[in-house]
Amino acid sequence: MKPTRFLNRATPYLFLAPAGIILLFALLYPIGYLTMASFFDWRMGTPFADAVFYGFKNYAWILNDPNFHESFMVTITFASTVVVLEMVIGVGLALMLERPIRGMSVFRTIFILPMMIAPIVVGLVWRYMYNPQFGIFNKTLKKWGFEPIPWLSSPDWALPSVIIADIWQWTPFIFILSLAALQSLPRSSLEAARIDGASEWQQIIYIKIPLMMPVLVVAALLRMIDAFKVLEVIFIMTNGGPGLSTEIMSLQIYKTAFVSWELGRAAALSNILLVIVLVITLTMFLYTKARDARMARIQAAVEQY
Amino acid sequence: MSEIILENVVKRYGNVAVIDGLNLTMEDNEFTVLVGPSGCGKSTTLRMIAGLETVTSGEIYIGGKPVSHLEPKDRDIAMVFQDYALYPHMNVAKNMSFALRLARQSKTEIDKRVKKVAEMLGIEPLLARKPAQLSGGQRQRVAMGRALVRDSGTFLFDEPLSNLDAKLRAQMRAELALMRQRLEKNMVYVTHDQVEAMTLGDRIVVMHQGIIQQQGTAEELYKKPVNKFVAGFLGSPPMNFFDGILGESEGQLMVSGDGFTLPLPDEVKARIQARSEKAVTVGIRPSAFLLSPASGRQVQLELPIILSEYIGSQSVIVSNLGGQQILIEVGSDTPLTANEVLSFAIDPESIYLFDAEAEVAL
Ligand SMILES: Nc1ncnc2c1ncn2[C@@H]1O[C@H](COP(=O)(O)OP(=O)(O)OP(=O)(O)O)[C@@H](O)[C@H]1O
Ligand SMILES: [Mg+2]
Numbered sequence: 001m002k003p004t005r006f007l008n009r010a011t012p013y014l015f016l017a018p019a020g021i022i023l024l025f026a027l028l029y030p031i032g033y034l035t036m037a038s039f040f041d042w043r044m045g046t047p048f049a050d051a052v053f054y055g056f057k058n059y060a061w062i063l064n065d066p067n068f069h070e071s072f073m074v075t076i077t078f079a080s081t082v083v084v085l086e087m088v089i090g091v092g093l094a095l096m097l098e099r100p101i102r103g104m105s106v107f108r109t110i111f112i113l114p115m116m117i118a119p120i121v122v123g124l125v126w127r128y129m130y131n132p133q134f135g136i137f138n139k140t141l142k143k144w145g146f147e148p149i150p151w152l153s154s155p156d157w158a159l160p161s162v163i164i165a166d167i168w169q170w171t172p173f174i175f176i177l178s179l180a181a182l183q184s185l186p187r188s189s190l191e192a193a194r195i196d197g198a199s200e201w202q203q204i205i206y207i208k209i210p211l212m213m214p215v216l217v218v219a220a221l222l223r224m225i226d227a228f229k230v231l232e233v234i235f236i237m238t239n240g241g242p243g244l245s246t247e248i249m250s251l252q253i254y255k256t257a258f259v260s261w262e263l264g265r266a267a268a269l270s271n272i273l274l275v276i277v278l279v280i281t282l283t284m285f286l287y288t289k290a291r292d293a294r295m296a297r298i299q300a301a302v303e304q305y
Numbered sequence: 306m307s308e309i310i311l312e313n314v315v316k317r318y319g320n321v322a323v324i325d326g327l328n329l330t331m332e333d334n335e336f337t338v339l340v341g342p343s344g345c346g347k348s349t350t351l352r353m354i355a356g357l358e359t360v361t362s363g364e365i366y367i368g369g370k371p372v373s374h375l376e377p378k379d380r381d382i383a384m385v386f387q388d389y390a391l392y393p394h395m396n397v398a399k400n401m402s403f404a405l406r407l408a409r410q411s412k413t414e415i416d417k418r419v420k421k422v423a424e425m426l427g428i429e430p431l432l433a434r435k436p437a438q439l440s441g442g443q444r445q446r447v448a449m450g451r452a453l454v455r456d457s458g459t460f461l462f463d464e465p466l467s468n469l470d471a472k473l474r475a476q477m478r479a480e481l482a483l484m485r486q487r488l489e490k491n492m493v494y495v496t497h498d499q500v501e502a503m504t505l506g507d508r509i510v511v512m513h514q515g516i517i518q519q520q521g522t523a524e525e526l527y528k529k530p531v532n533k534f535v536a537g538f539l540g541s542p543p544m545n546f547f548d549g550i551l552g553e554s555e556g557q558l559m560v561s562g563d564g565f566t567l568p569l570p571d572e573v574k575a576r577i578q579a580r581s582e583k584a585v586t587v588g589i590r591p592s593a594f595l596l597s598p599a600s601g602r603q604v605q606l607e608l609p610i611i612l613s614e615y616i617g618s619q620s621v622i623v624s625n626l627g628g629q630q631i632l633i634e635v636g637s638d639t640p641l642t643a644n645e646v647l648s649f650a651i652d653p654e655s656i657y658l659f660d661a662e663a664e665v666a667l
Contacts, residue, residue: 188390191357192451196404197378206403210394 031274038268044261051264058268067244068252068269075249075273078159079227082166087220089167090174091212095204098182108179112172119169123236126165127152130237152238155245162234162246166227174219181215182208221284228277249273307368307458308333309354309491314363316349316515323349325515327363331508336485336492338506340499340538346515347495348387351461354493355384367459380459383452387463387495389444391436391451397423398432401450418454425480426450427473441468449477453484459491466501474498481505499541503527511535533586533664536657542591542621545631548661549587551577560587560658563627567604570653577658577667585667588657591621591634599650606649608633613641622647 038058042051062068097104114122129135130151138148151161185208193207209216231250234240240247240255247255249269257266309331316324324346331337339347352358354365356377364371372380383404392400398419405415423429426446436444445468452460466474478501485492485505496502502509503523510520511534518538519531530536536544549562558574560567567587577583599605608631612623615637622633622641633649635641658667 186390186393188386188388189392191377192384192386192390192392193403194357194377195355195382195384196451196455197407198403199378202407206407207392213394 034267034270037264038271040264042262042264042267044257044263054264058265059272062265062268062272067247070244071247071249071252074159074244074247075228078163078166078230078246078248079224081163082170082227083220083223085163085167086171086174086223087216090171090219091178091209091216093171093175094178094182095208098179108176112176114169115172117169119230119232120236122165122169123233126161126168126233127237130161153242155242158238158242158245162237165233165237166230169233170223170226174223177215177219178212181212185211217284217288221281224280224284225277228273228280307491308335308366309459309493310366311350311354312364312366314350314353314365315361316346316353316358317361322361323515324353327515327517329510329517329520331491331493334489334491336494336505336507338502338509339493339495339512340497340502340509341512341518342538343497345512347512348463350512351384351463351493351495354380354459355382355461356380381457382459382461383455383457384461385448385452385463385465387467389436389448391444391447393436396433396435397428397439397447397450400436400447401454403451404455419450422450422454425453426477442470442473445469446477457490459493462492462494462496464495464497467497474501478504499539502539509539511538513538529666530657531666533588533659533666536588536659536666540590542632542634544588544590544657545626546659547587547589547626547629549585549658551583551585551658560585560656562587563629565604565606565626567651567656568602568653569656569658570602573658573667584661586659586661586664588659589631589651590655590657591632593651593655594633594635594649595651596635596639596647597650598648603650603652606651607646608649609646610641610643612643 037048037051039054039056040048040051041054041057042048097107117125129137132138132148132150132153135151137151141148150157152158189211190203190207193203198206229250230248231254234246234248234251235254238246240251250273253266253269253273256262256269309329311327311329314324314327315322327350329337339350341347349358353360354367356372356375356379360373365373367380392403395403401419401422402415405418410418419432420429423432426449428443428446428450431439431443431447436447439447445465449462449465452462466477469477482505494501494505506523508520509523509526511518511526513534519526519535521529526535526539530539533546537546547562547565549560549565552559552561558569558571558577560569594606594608595603606626608622608624608626610622611625611630614621614623618637619634620637620639620641622635624631624633659665660667
């Protein structure tokens with residue numbers, strides 16, 4: 001190979017190299033550090049140099065820990081429930097409110113406010129609203145003659161209560177994304193569907209939702225990743241309780257690190273969470289990829305013939 | 306299946322009346338062609354018939370029933386959109402069968418119809434492709450196919466062949482003409498193409514600025530345009546117009562202008578009696594200049610060739626009469642050299658007169 005040809009090929013990569021190296025370092029250093037720490041019995045307050053090498057003991061310990069199993073189930077339940085409900089409500093609202101109605105722009109602005117409030121504040125507000133005596137929910141229930149509900153103090157109600165708060169805060173995110181997606185749909189395709197005899201419902205199911213799909217997949221993915229990492233709101237509202245009923249994994253990580261002072265084990269737990277999120281993300285990604293590839297294959301086959 | 310009547314239909318956007326009091330009756334099973342310059346409201350008219358636009362005032366009847374409060378799906382129409390409006394996420398076959406699937410037709414019936422129409426339109430090899438993988442002309446044929454697979458009472462076509470090459474267009478035109486004879490349907494067809502308009506339309510409606518200028522058969526419009534606009538719009542190359550003054554000489558009605566004096570037929574004189582000295586616009590079609598020696602009442606005009614354009618069966622000469630550029634159409638086998646002066650005969654019968662101000666035909 002002539003040197004000029006080599007240079008021609010390499011030039012773009014050479015230009016990219018500095019940025020690439022910085023990015024790689026910024027990305028991999030923390031993860032590398034985390035992984036290294038997870039192999040040590042490292043206590044808070046001791047320097048890392050004094051930590052004892054533990055091999056996979058931290059991981060083995062966690063995977064055998066019933067508390068982890070419980071927390072894992074809570075996390076999965078929490079994340080999947082909020083994502084599904086937020087998607088359904090958010091997309092549903094967007095479909096309903098898409099048409100030009102007067103005063104809608106004001107309503108939209110109000111509607112996305114929850115998203116802008118700091119999570120700590122959201123946690124505090126909801127904790128107060130869920131208060132068994134003074135909270136608005138139980139007061140209202142009492143006024144209407146219903147039994148009060150032990151929102152955050154019963155193991156059965158705590159998770160649903162936390163889920164409701166998350167839905168309140170994050171449905172607007174799905175809503176505005178869906179609304180933007182809806183408004184950018186090709187108008188004339190929808191008109192064609194009306195001519196072709198599609199009812200409102202059929203337009204939604206056969207035209208609108210499929211065309212919004214790429215946006216919806218990304219929105220769901222973002223929410224999923226976020227839901228797995230949620231911490232502050234639950235920390236403030238229940239601190240994981242009662243029992244372990246709302247102890248999602250990020251809270252367990254926090255407690256392992258800052259309550260039990262087991263930094264090595266917390267690092268291992270973080271890595272497990274990272275792997276879970278990665279697996280879910282990759283699965284969704286590969287699924288969409290595979291679907292596209294299958295479509296392309298069918299297409300190619302038909303064209304051959 | 307049933308006649309379509311537009312009664313005093315008005316469409317306003319804000320204060321602008323885009324359609325201004327349209328009255329139009331399209332008989333049962335008639336092929337109506339809407340023509341007019343860009344922006345005259347053809348698409349808007351179609352979309353109002355389809356129910357995609359509301360009418361500001363007036364009423365539309367399909368089969369005697371007022372429909373302006375009906376949804377598009379309840380009007381029994383199929384439509385080809387000017388911008389195709391295909392479903393981007395469905396392949397060609399799915400695009401075409403969408404309406405049939407919604408109507409719960411059997412799969413065999415759907416397949417049969419899609420196959421037949423796809424064959425007719427030459428898009429069979431494309432059935433598995435998505436719209437994004439098609440060329441403009443292919444998309445347009447799919448849009449056409451999506452309407453044609455349906456069994457609606459009324460078909461609305463908004464410039465359905467505009468993006469096809471000449472050969473394909475001629476082929477499609479023939480298919481449409483055949484289909485028209487076979488199917489007993491109302492068809493409303495918008496086009497810019499004069500040949501399409503003249504060959505397909507039972508009735509041609511010429512629109513301008515939201516108002517119908519004239520409607521009738523191709524021959525009626527071509528031979529008896531009611532005003533200068535229609536005369537100038539139909540016919541290619543377009544009619545030549547000159548300013549002129551009516552006058553009488555020895556009992557003969559004449560029209561004269563810069564560089565010409567032409568006698569008018571007696572029946573014209575009978576029609577517009579005692580209006581001499583009147584300012585008029587004279588219209589002469591490019592094909593009315595004859596290369597034969599003048600005979601009978603024909604008048605001879607000597608005209609220079611400034612430029613000639615060979616367009617196959619015809620040649621178009623750009624010439625000059627009284628300082629004004631004019632177009633003349635002659636057989637393409639005529640030898641033409643620039644700056645040569647040719648002698649043309651003009652038959653008084655082929656002269657059109659329009660009121661200089663009101664522009665209506667006299
Ligand atoms: N939504 C709208 N708001 C305001 N004006 C509009 C709107 N839609 C169309 N118009 C105007 O209405 C007029 C008629 O439009 P229309 O699309 O019917 O024209 P057309 O005859 O189909 O033209 P073309 O041959 O270019 O397709 C145009 O002047 C256009 O600017
Ligand atoms: Mg148009």
